[in-house]
Amino acid sequence: MKLVTMEITEGGKGRESIGAVLPGERVLDLAAASAAIPPDMVMFLETGRPGLDAARKLAEEAGKGRHASSVRPLAGVKLKAPVPRPRKFIHAGRNFHAHLAESGSKMPKQIPLAARFSSTIIGPDEPILYPKITTQWDSEAEIVMVIGQRCKYVPREKAFDVIMGYTLYNDVTARDIQNDEARGGLFLCKTLDTSNPLGPWIVTSDEIPDPQGMEIIGKVNGFELQRQSLRTMIFDIPHIISHLSNMTLEPGDLVSTGTPEGCAIFRPDGEPHLLRPGSVAEVSSPQIGVLRNPVVAE
Numbered sequence: 001m002k003l004v005t006m007e008i009t010e011g012g013k014g015r016e017s018i019g020a021v022l023p024g025e026r027v028l029d030l031a032a033a034s035a036a037i038p039p040d041m042v043m044f045l046e047t048g049r050p051g052l053d054a055a056r057k058l059a060e061e062a063g064k065g066r067h068a069s070s071v072r073p074l075a076g077v078k079l080k081a082p083v084p085r086p087r088k089f090i091h092a093g094r095n096f097h098a099h100l101a102e103s104g105s106k107m108p109k110q111i112p113l114a115a116r117f118s119s120t121i122i123g124p125d126e127p128i129l130y131p132k133i134t135t136q137w138d139s140e141a142e143i144v145m146v147i148g149q150r151c152k153y154v155p156r157e158k159a160f161d162v163i164m165g166y167t168l169y170n171d172v173t174a175r176d177i178q179n180d181e182a183r184g185g186l187f188l189c190k191t192l193d194t195s196n197p198l199g200p201w202i203v204t205s206d207e208i209p210d211p212q213g214m215e216i217i218g219k220v221n222g223f224e225l226q227r228q229s230l231r232t233m234i235f236d237i238p239h240i241i242s243h244l245s246n247m248t249l250e251p252g253d254l255v256s257t258g259t260p261e262g263c264a265i266f267r268p269d270g271e272p273h274l275l276r277p278g279s280v281a282e283v284s285s286p287q288i289g290v291l292r293n294p295v296v297a298e
Helices: 041-045 048-063 097-103 156-162 175-181 237-244
Strands: 002-010 013-022 026-029 071-073 089-092 113-115 128-130 141-147 163-170 196-204 215-220 223-229 254-256 280-285 289-297
Touching: 002 026, 013 048, 026 048, 041 048, 141 215, 141 237, 141 280, 156 163, 156 237, 163 280, 163 289, 196 289, 237 254
Parallel strands: 089 254, 128 289
Antiparallel strands: 002 013, 002 196, 013 026, 026 071, 089 113, 141 163, 141 254, 163 196, 215 223, 215 280, 280 289
16 A cells, blocks of 8 residues: 555645555545544554554545545645654664765664654655755665554564555755764754655555565666665664664654665766756655655755
8 A cells, every 4th residue: 555645725725634545546535535544644653553454445445436535636636745744754874885885984883873854854746955055965865664653672573563664765965064064973964954855655564575675766867876775785674673663663753774875976977966956856666666856946
């Protein structure tokens, strides 16, 4: 099942809801189809397995012609980030061998982690602002795990049980600011406005039987910069989730994989592939879909 957060315009007014993507480029407004389904993704994920089962049943019924008044063309709604307001958004870094080599980084003893802010999150097709304070605006293709239950001290062998689904993420980074912040800790370079695109939807875990085998691809203006399997991660998904669950994780929390090699700044031919006003940044995975964002001047 593919779950979205969307903005629906009715009578000149917009409202936010969550939906299930249906065959034929359609989407079911789950909150409209059932009063038991909240319109907010985090609130929905807090309902746990019963909520997911109810949503799946509604989607199956809609596929058979029921709930027609709650079904819309996918092109007729505005997709937002699937979890636009997570309680926690945790980013993993330096987690692919070749990326370590290209960036000249040392092998970490433990997975490097950092926090992101929900105010910097945007959804598919929303513009990435080109900040006035950087000349090296770079794209990083990643996959994000969406936590589906409150948990703590999760053993490796149970890690996939607490992940309800996966989405795509572009960790847009100001490299010149990153260089200035490197010794004191990265902050502004990865938390500028609109620098954390997510989407286009969450693919639920039951549809991805081999998460560690997912492939991630990064493009700028159609030129492929990154392509790598998650099997090449230094710290795999179970390790990240188990380690991170030393603190309490909650439904809707987001955890990224880190990015593979190929970012523009580290390529000999990379300068033309840095983001500029007019660029289009794209993150994709055959198992999830495509996250695409234009770049515009601030």
